[in-house]
Amino acid sequence: xxxxxxxxxxxxxxxxxTRIHNIGxxxxxxxxxxxxxxxxxxxxxxxxxxxxxxxxxxxxxxxMLLFVVxxxxxxxxIAVTVATKLKDLPVDYTRYAIFLQAxxxxxxxxxxxxxxxxxxxxxxxxxxxxxxxxxxxxxxxxYAALASALFVLTAxxxxxxxxxxxxxxxxxxxxxxxxxxxxxxxxxxxxxFAGIGLVIASMTPRRGFxxxxxxxxxxxxxxxxxxxxxxxxTQDATGSVPWIGLFSPVTLIDGLQTAFLGAxxxxxxxxxxxxxxGAVYVLVVLGLIAACYGLLxxxxxxxxx
Amino acid sequence: MARVTTVDxxxxxxxxxxxxxxxxxxxxxxxxxxxxxxxxxxVGANGAGKSTLIKILLGLSPASEGRAEVLGLDVxxxxxxxxxxxxxxxxxxxxxxxxxxxxxVVHMARMSGLPxxxxxxxxxxxxxxxxxxxxxxRPIGGYSTGMKQRVKLAQALVHDPQLVFLDEPTNGLDPVGxxxxxxxxxxxxxxxxxxxxxxxxxxxxxxxxxxxxxxxDGGKLLRSSSTTDFTQITTTLAIEVTDTDxxxxxxxxxxxxxxxRGVDTHDNSGLPGAGHILLxxxxxxxxxxxxxxxxxxxxxxLVRMEQRRHHIAEVFRDSDEQRKEAVGHGG
Ligand SMILES: Nc1ncnc2c1ncn2[C@@H]1O[C@H](COP(=O)(O)OP(=O)(O)OP(=O)(O)O)[C@@H](O)[C@H]1O
Ligand SMILES: [Mg+2]
Numbered sequence: 001x002x003x004x005x006x007x008x009x010x011x012x013x014x015x016x017x018t019r020i021h022n023i024g025x026x027x028x029x030x031x032x033x034x035x036x037x038x039x040x041x042x043x044x045x046x047x048x049x050x051x052x053x054x055x056x057x058x059x060x061x062x063x064m065l066l067f068v069v070x071x072x073x074x075x076x077x078i079a080v081t082v083a084t085k086l087k088d089l090p091v092d093y094t095r096y097a098i099f100l101q102a103x104x105x106x107x108x109x110x111x112x113x114x115x116x117x118x119x120x121x122x123x124x125x126x127x128x129x130x131x132x133x134x135x136x137x138x139x140x141x142x143y144a145a146l147a148s149a150l151f152v153l154t155a156x157x158x159x160x161x162x163x164x165x166x167x168x169x170x171x172x173x174x175x176x177x178x179x180x181x182x183x184x185x186x187x188x189x190x191x192x193f194a195g196i197g198l199v200i201a202s203m204t205p206r207r208g209f210x211x212x213x214x215x216x217x218x219x220x221x222x223x224x225x226x227x228x229x230x231x232x233x234t235q236d237a238t239g240s241v242p243w244i245g246l247f248s249p250v251t252l253i254d255g256l257q258t259a260f261l262g263a264x265x266x267x268x269x270x271x272x273x274x275x276x277x278g279a280v281y282v283l284v285v286l287g288l289i290a291a292c293y294g295l296l297x298x299x300x301x302x303x304x305x
Numbered sequence: 306m307a308r309v310t311t312v313d314x315x316x317x318x319x320x321x322x323x324x325x326x327x328x329x330x331x332x333x334x335x336x337x338x339x340x341x342x343x344x345x346x347x348v349g350a351n352g353a354g355k356s357t358l359i360k361i362l363l364g365l366s367p368a369s370e371g372r373a374e375v376l377g378l379d380v381x382x383x384x385x386x387x388x389x390x391x392x393x394x395x396x397x398x399x400x401x402x403x404x405x406x407x408x409x410v411v412h413m414a415r416m417s418g419l420p421x422x423x424x425x426x427x428x429x430x431x432x433x434x435x436x437x438x439x440x441x442x443r444p445i446g447g448y449s450t451g452m453k454q455r456v457k458l459a460q461a462l463v464h465d466p467q468l469v470f471l472d473e474p475t476n477g478l479d480p481v482g483x484x485x486x487x488x489x490x491x492x493x494x495x496x497x498x499x500x501x502x503x504x505x506x507x508x509x510x511x512x513x514x515x516x517x518x519x520x521x522d523g524g525k526l527l528r529s530s531s532t533t534d535f536t537q538i539t540t541t542l543a544i545e546v547t548d549t550d551x552x553x554x555x556x557x558x559x560x561x562x563x564x565x566r567g568v569d570t571h572d573n574s575g576l577p578g579a580g581h582i583l584l585x586x587x588x589x590x591x592x593x594x595x596x597x598x599x600x601x602x603x604x605x606x607l608v609r610m611e612q613r614r615h616h617i618a619e620v621f622r623d624s625d626e627q628r629k630e631a632v633g634h635g636g
Contacts, residue, residue, distance in 0.1 A: 025434060025497045028427060028465035032389060032418040041415040056403060122401045127460060130363055130393035131416045132385045 039137040042128075046145030050111045051152075059114070066107045067153060070100055074157035078164030089165055093182025094263035096161070097154050097189055101250045104193065105218035107153055108146075112197030113210030115146050121205035125303050139296045146198060150190035158182045181261040189253045192285055193218075195292025196249055202299050221248035233268035242273035246284055256281040316374075317342055317468055317500050318362060323371035325357050325524070332357040334524040335371065340502065344494045346511030346518040346532075347504040354524040355504040356396060359470045362502075363388060376467060389418065392461030396472035396504075399457060402446025406437055406456045409445065410463050417464035424463075431459045434497075435489060451482040458489065462499070469493065471503040475510060487514045542585040544596055547606035555605045556581055562599045568592070 045054065051067070052060030077090050097104060119125045128138055162179040166172065200217060201210040225248040232240045245251035245267060257263035259278020264270060273281055318340035325333040332354045347355050360366040362375050364384025373380045375387045400409065407428055414424035432441045435455040440448065445456060454474060461469050474490065475483045491514050493499050505511050511518055512532055520527040544559065552558040560570050560583055570583050585592060593610070600607045 026430060027498065028419070028423065030423050031420060032464070033420060034389070034418050035385065037420075038416045038418055041412075045412060045415075054408070118401055123395070123397055123399045124401060126395050127393075127399050127413060128416060129365060130388060130395075131413075132389045132418060133416065134385070 035132045035134070035137060038131065038133045039141045042133070042138065042141035043145050043148075046115055046142055047148050050115060050146060050149035062110050063107065063149075066103055066110075067156070069103050070153055071157045071160055073100070074160040074164070078161065078168070081164060081170075082168045086168070088170065089161055091161075092263060093158050093161060093178045094185050094257045094261055095266065096157060096182065097186055098250065098254050098266050100157075101222065102219070104150070104154060104189075105215065105222075105250075108150065108193050108197040109211050109214035109218065111149060112146060112194070112201040112214055113207045115142055116198055116202045117205055117207045117210050120202065120303070121207070125300070129303075135297060135300045139293070139300055143194060143198060143293065143296065147190045147194035150194050151186060154186035154189060155183060158186065178262070181257070181263070185253060185257045185261050185263070188256065188285055189249075191289050192249055192253065192292075195289050195296075199292045199295045199299075202296060218249060222250045224248070225251050230268050233271065238269065238271055241267050241269075241271045242277045245273070246281065252281060252285055252288075256285055315342060316340065316377075318345075318373070318375055318502065320358075320373040321371055323358075323361065323373050324369045325354070325361060325366070326369040332524050333361070333368075336521065336524065336526050337371075338519055338526060338529050340517065340519070342494075342500045343516035344490060344501045344503065344514055346508075346515035347502060347521065348506065348508050348511055348518055349504075349521040349527075350506055352523075353506075353521045355521065356472055357524075358521075359393070359472055359502070359504070362470065363391070363393060390467045392464065392466040392469040392499075394457045394461040394469065394471045394474060396476060398453070400445045400453055403444055405444055406432060406441040406448075406452075406459070409456065410459050413460040414463040419464055427463050427465070428459075431463045432456075434492075435459045435462070436485070450477045451479075451485070454478065454482075454486060455489075458486075462493065462497070465497075466499060468500045468502070471501060473504055473506075475505060475507075483510065490514055542592060542596070542610065544583045544585065544600075544610050545581055545608040546583075546600055547608060549604055549606075552603055552605060555603070556583055558603050559583060559596075559599060559605065562603060563596070566595065566599070568595065 048054050051063045074096070080086070081089060091099060119128070125138075129135070133141075158179060162175060165175045165179075196217065197214050200213045204210050204213070225244055228244045229241045229251075232238070232244060242255060245255045251267070254263070254266050255273045256278065258265040258267075258272030259275055259281060263272075265272025316339050318338070320339075321337050323333055323336045324331065330352075332352075334354075336354075336358070347358065349355050357366070361368050361373060362380055364375075364380045364387050367381065376390055378387050378390075380387065410428040410432060411424050414427055415421065419427060432438075432455075435458050437452060437455050437459070440452060445453065448456070454477075458471070458474065461471070471490065475486050478486055487510060490501055490503055493501050494516075503511065503515070508518065508520070515532055517529070517531050519529045546555040546559055548555040563570055563583075563585070568585060570585050585596070596610060597607070
């Protein structure tokens with residue numbers, strides 16, 4: 001390695017060869033707000049980022065467009081309800097997200113990779129971990145941010161429906177209960193989808209792969225499960241329909257809310273899980289959320305510096 | 306400028322028999338060093354264990370054995386407290402290309418716990434101090450390597466740490482950029498009052514910048530001493546003068562005059578041009594003046610006076626020899 005040759009060097013000129021920046025250095029004596037504050041800052045930066053805020057104009061287009069696409073049907077339904085004086089909303093609160101599941105999948109596929117792949121790809125992660133925040137803080141901030149972004153995406157149209165329903169003078173108690181059930185459902189959906197999206201996206205620093213993989217997992221699993229359920233239903237194996245539903249994120253939420261949140265099932269023939277099977281749905285949903293969190297922790301412990 | 310380490314000095318970093326073993330390699334092998342305030346260079350070839358040491362000192366990677374303290378805090382238990390007080394500039398790229406330097410450094414300042422307003426103010430100050438002006442509003446993707454290195458440095462300094470770890474900050478820079486970066490590093494201590502641990506695989510560049518240099522090889526401590534000691538064994542001054550009618554052998558005249566003033570010289574006989582080039586060892590600042598005066602007094606022309614830096618490998622050999630000589634004197 002060593003080429004033993006004396007290196008001629010100029011007579012050293014002591015002092016600065018740097019441009020002298022004529023401003024004195026000021027030290028910082030103000031507050032240092034520590035881990036919790038840093039985690040909150042990362043959360044809000046990531047949440048804003050999930051809608052392209054604080055990023056380039058180009059990165060705002062898709063999330064904003066999908067947000068509008070999510071809200072427009074709700075607005076139309078309200079207009080119809082008010083105009084035609086319907087006695088009930090044309091769609092259940094709990095059914096709305098299932099109805100627009102493709103839009104939600106597209107959103108998570110585009111935003112989960114942007115939330116985590118960039119830090120991996122440009123090796124920014126070590127800069128976070130050289131600061132007071134720990135692996136768990138980073139994972140929690142990112143997970144919470146994406147889940148919140150999904151909640152905004154899925155709960156806003158429900159809010160539009162609810163406000164519209166009250167304006168149309170539909171029954172207050174009925175509407176409030178149904179709206180609350182819808183919110184519980186989209187909360188679980190947000191946590192589940194965000195977890196799955198982040199786990200997949202954090203596997204690869206390549207954003208394109210991340211997007212494709214999330215879309216594949218979300219839509220292929222839903223397509224496959226729906227197809228199998230339809231086959232089972234036509235083959236008179238109705239009893240297996242709820243069990244098949246355990247194998248895709250969308251049908252998991254569908255089954256859970258059918259069993260416990262007063263939703264009508266979108267499974268073939270409306271054969272949703274009963275309370276017994278529903279308990280399994282709850283366990284699987286909560287287990288998956290916990291597993292996603294655990295996998296993310298493991299992933300980032302390995303990234304280290 | 307040279308800081309002599311004494312027992313009274315505050316210790317900024319201390320390691321005690323620190324080892325790090327990976328399944329296949331021993332990255333650090335019973336390393337014991339003490340680092341005081343000022344600029345300290347950590348020199349070693351690729352794979353010597355420099356980055357591994359920094360990761361342990363940040364409390365991010367547990368040592369296999371031994372212990373270490375940074376600013377008096379144990380790395381094994383006080384990682385978060387250490388990371389609040391130190392800054393870190395990684396050796397690799399770490400900047401997202403699609404945000405501006407300002408946006409990025411503000412975010413990193415907040416990650417260090419600075420409130421929003423303070424984060425913005427400190428970012429503006431720090432970017433100016435590292436020499437980024439108008440370009441700081443443009444996306445980082447369009448920056449030159451030198452500018453990117455400055456942004457990396459800025460994010461390590463933005464929270465006004467007590468100590469910064471700079472992992473190969475001159476990597477990829479051209480000679481001018483290198484000198485500017487080294488000047489900046491010097492100022493981090495002299496003007497900002499922040500202690501620095503800077504790594505490099507070139508001893509030469511750190512010699513000029515650091516108060517103290519630690520040389521590691523294969524995870525082992527090879528040498529730890531103040532740079533004045535280093536200069537003594539590593540620099541040689543080469544002088545070449547013209548001949549005149551009064552002094553037909555200018556070289557000899559200078560040699561005699563220097564001898565008369567108690568400065569030893571040796572010529573590099575055997576090399577081409579031998580006899581015309583005079584070599585002095587152990588030159589301090591005053592030696593330059595002395596040579597200049599002597600040459601002027603004799604009425605000779607100074608063709609060249611240059612410092613010959615030895616390659617790091619030679620230092621290893623020299624220090625080995627010194628160690629052999631020192632046998633019996635202990636430590
Ligand atoms: N996570 C790791 N797993 C296994 N071996 C590692 C790991 N990190 C470092 N090493 C090994 O430890 C040794 C020291 O590596 P280190 O990165 O500390 O060297 P370095 O002095 O920083 O070198 P360079 O000048 O190339 O940056 C090398 O042999 C390296 O291959
Ligand atoms: Mg290294």
